[in-house]
Amino acid sequence: MTTLSVAHLGPTSYREGLALQEGLVRARAEGATGDWLLYPDHPPVLTVGRSGSGESLRTDPATLRGMGIEIFEVARGGDFTWHGPGQLVGYVVCDLTARGRDLRRFLRDLEQGLVSALGEWGLAGETVPGRTGVWVGGEKIASLGVAVRRWVSYHGFALNVAPDLSFFDLIHPCGLRGIHMTSLASRLGPTAPTLAEARDVVARHLTRQLGHATWRWETAAEARRQAAPASTGTREPAEAAR
Numbered sequence: 526m527t528t529l530s531v532a533h534l535g536p537t538s539y540r541e542g543l544a545l546q547e548g549l550v551r552a553r554a555e556g557a558t559g560d561w562l563l564y565p566d567h568p569p570v571l572t573v574g575r576s577g578s579g580e581s582l583r584t585d586p587a588t589l590r591g592m593g594i595e596i597f598e599v600a601r602g603g604d605f606t607w608h609g610p611g612q613l614v615g616y617v618v619c620d621l622t623a624r625g626r627d628l629r630r631f632l633r634d635l636e637q638g639l640v641s642a643l644g645e646w647g648l649a650g651e652t653v654p655g656r657t658g659v660w661v662g663g664e665k666i667a668s669l670g671v672a673v674r675r676w677v678s679y680h681g682f683a684l685n686v687a688p689d690l691s692f693f694d695l696i697h698p699c700g701l702r703g704i705h706m707t708s709l710a711s712r713l714g715p716t717a718p719t720l721a722e723a724r725d726v727v728a729r730h731l732t733r734q735l736g737h738a739t740w741r742w743e744t745a746a747e748a749r750r751q752a753a754p755a756s757t758g759t760r761e762p763a764e765a766a767r
Contacts, residue, residue: 527559527560527736527737527738528559528737528738528739528740528741529559529560529561529562529728529731529732529735529737529739529740529741530558530559530560530561530562530740530741530743530747530748531561531562531563531564531724531728531740531741531742531743532561532562532563532564532742532743532744532745532747532748533564533566533724533742533745534563534564534565534566534745534748535565535566535745536566536568537565537566537567538567538568539567539568539570539572539595539597539608540597542563542565542567542616543597543599544752545563545748545749545752546563546616546618546679546680546752547674547679547752548749548751548752548753548754549561549563549618549679549748549751549752550618550674550675550677550679551752551754552751552752553618553619553620553677554620554674554675554676554677557751557755558751560617560618560619560620560735560737561616561617561618561619561743561748561751562615562616562617562618562681562728562731562740563615563616563617563618563748564613564614564615564616564724565614565616566610566614567608567609567612567614568593568609568610569592569593569594569607569608569609569610569692570594570595570596570597570607570608570609571589571594571595571596571597571605571606571607571608571695571696572596572597572598572599572601572605572606572608573596573597573598573599573604573605573606574599574600574601574602574603574604574606574670581604581605581696582605582695582696583694583695583696584695589695594695599670599672599680600672600680601670601671601672601679601680602657602670602671602672603657603668603669603670605696606668606670606683606696607692607693607695607696608683609688609689609692610688610689611685611686611687611688611689611708611710611720612683612684612685612686612688613683613684613685613686613720613723613724613727614681614682614683615681615682615683615684615727615731616679616680616681617635617671617678617679617680617681617682617731617735618677618678618679619631619677619678619735620676620677621673621676621677621678622676624735624736626676628671628673628678631671631678632657632669632671633652634734634735635669635671635681635682635731635734636652636657636658636659636667636669637652637734638727638730638731638733638734638735639659639667639682639684639727639730639731640652640659641730641733641734642684642723642726642727642729642730642731643659643661643666645726645730646709646713646717646718646726647713648661648666648709648712648713649661649662650666650667657669657670659684661707661712662707662712663705664704664705664706664707665704665705665706665707666684666685666706666707666708666709666712667682667683667684667685668682668683669681669682669683684709684723684727685706685707685708685709686708686709686710686717686718686719686720686723687708687709687710687717687720688708690706690707690708690711693706709723728740
């Protein structure tokens, strides 16, 4: 019986979020903690993965600096994407050894968890062969990109709840030309869930899809404690998420 620990981090710089993930990856690989789902609230930022190309950037770096938008090169798969207010970003730190070390299956499970969550809001989410992510009516609503270290995953997904979609005009999202991004707010109008409601629904569906028995909220402080290097040669085992 396993539990997925879920933490809403609140306002979190991208750099801080990456450091927290790296700490939890280390702790998970050492068996000192369980699987985690982290929800950071990032300021506007562009990230580019291993397969990224400068051709996917539709504006110049000086313009981005003037807008206060940083660009981060990260170890995940994928091309350019945007994170910012109104978007549900989820970082998934999971032991993939327990899942047969099958990264593709893990990505498909994340996609299916999001598709199931969308169904709860009456939206028919779908996947597209050869394109990682989740789509609704031909428009992309969620992007995914995962990295693995010591067979522990990090990075994850970004579900558009109610962001300013014009930010996606700065890039060719995920390196794809001619696609349109959408959001829960665009599709559902006043009945769209809040970010807080979306966190609960997505956590529940991902818990089931990833094979956990249950999930529980943890504080951001507890996530940071679990990620901190032990002061001695050993770390006290966490009670959460065995």
